[in-house]
Amino acid sequence: MEQFGVLTLGSRLKRLSDHLFIQVQEIYSQCDIPISATYFPILRLLQKTGSLSVMEIADRLHLSHPAVSKQTTKMIKEALLEKTVDEQDQRRSSLHLSEFGLNAMQRVEPVLQEMKVVLEKMTAFSSDNFMNGLSYLESQVLGGSLADKVLDRLEPIQIVSLESQHDKAFYDLNMAWLERYFPDQIAEKDRIVLSNPQEEVIEKGGVVWVAIRKRKSVDSVVGTIAFAPLNDSALDNKRGEVFKLSVAEHAQGKGIAQRLLSTAIDFATQGGFSVLSLETASCLKLARRLYDKNGFVEKSFPNPSLYARADVYMEKSLILKTPRDPS
Template sequence: MDYMKSLATLSLGSRLKRLSDQLFAEVAIIYDQAGLKLNPNYFPLINLLNSVGPIGITQAADYLSISHPAVSKIADKMIKEGYLIKQPHPTDKRASLLSLTIKALHIIKQATPVWEALKQQLDYIENLQTHSLLTSIDQFESNLNNYNLAQAVANQLTRKNAKIELINWHPDYKNDFYKLNFNWLESEFYGDLTEKDKHALENPESYYLSHGGYIFFAKQEAKIVGCIAMKPEENGYMELSKMAVTPEMQGQGVGRKLILEAIAKARELAVSTIYLETNSKLKRALTLYQHIGFAHCNHPKGKSDYHRADVYMELKLYV
């Protein structure tokens, strides 16, 4: 068992470090077999200087998107091993330029066919992936750079202690209802909206409320952090749908509170059965439904009107 896999995103940094260590170890073996006396860690900087010519450490850090101290540390090692020299900057006396030595140019010539073969084999492994690893890394790096993770965690820890208030529908929260549901549909199903979805989200008053339905919201301080809708059907059935919770509040019990509020309202209305439709890949939601008492059942119509829904569940209130 690989325990780090069970930690999911919490082990992301550790797993990327593990993958990096494995790749560097493999490259070190390849270099040794090819007779290359080159530290694999030098590849980004030696390749950059070979491509753009002499540059300063600050420029190199910008090109490689790594810290100035990290580039400086690698450059110092490469200077000691004879791969780099520092030259005076032609216009700035306070700065210097990193330049490749004859030794470095010789090693690049020797390494080039090895790098080409290595790239072909890594491309082959990359093409075996269901989703491109390089594209995923690009997206994740971009998202992380545009997201203040440290501040978001601090804010969540602060919000965690703030009280969750459950409130009924109000027109002021119509946009929240739309955004909460559209965002999770965008995240999980690429924004796949059926005509029923559009009606429900754009006109919840006519879709739910005018038919005797209800919409509840979870509110924390001044922010809406979750929602759920219920719509009465024939024969004492009630549909539970459009449950959504903001990403930062997931796992905090908000969804459970919303479902229990809906169940309480259903009991008050003497509903016999609550049903819902979902997708089998939404593991966290499925676990929550099962813990509350929902059971998997055959779909009464044979299949759902929502092509993304492959799970039908019911909760019996009055038998």
């Protein structure tokens, strides 16, 4: 439809609307929220105002009276709303949330908060041309599952070792990060490691972890990190490095990066490593704060970096775990 420009504006907006309603309904279904996505404006309005007539609801939401009447009739049948007849004028009545409706709105609140975060990320762009902006919004909304992104923020996240089913996500997440921040500084080494984590990391004594939300089919991967022992480590001074720390943009702000980094630090500590190092870029302010908070200290590069984008080298001294004296 894009090729026809503004002549298909209505159709494109309806396509977006229909898609969003379907996605929101899927989220409600997964979270056992007993409401329809189409009910939300009326439910939210009544939650804030207490009670209103059908005409007042229609006026406040700029909807037609018949449309609101049809919706509220369904909502009364589903026990979400209750009708109160005016004792002074039997022709007048008002609607308010039932106890069941109030409970449903309380249950949906955390879902709405996470949905708001994801949608704000999708719409956080500027454009001087409305149609160009619409095309970008379509790519954001239609190009991925809103439901999956919101559920990634709502449901428990586990940190597990990489399995073959996670390989594509390991590549996609890290490549998306590189293309966003360093599109002109993607090294051949990046592509080799991301395409072959088993051969390039695990078979060389390293470990790759992924942050996942378990699903019935393929796990939803929202974060990654890798650890590798350094080849020049002396037996009494084992050194390791962490790399490929990434978190999907829609899942950021949930502490996933910290959990991934803590997993790597704990693994290195328990494995008898004395120093853990990493390379980063000075422009990555949030990453730098994370590393500072976890005790990494900036030092001079011991060797030239393989990556042109890396201008910061950091190390963390680890407290070695020693066996307890059985006596």
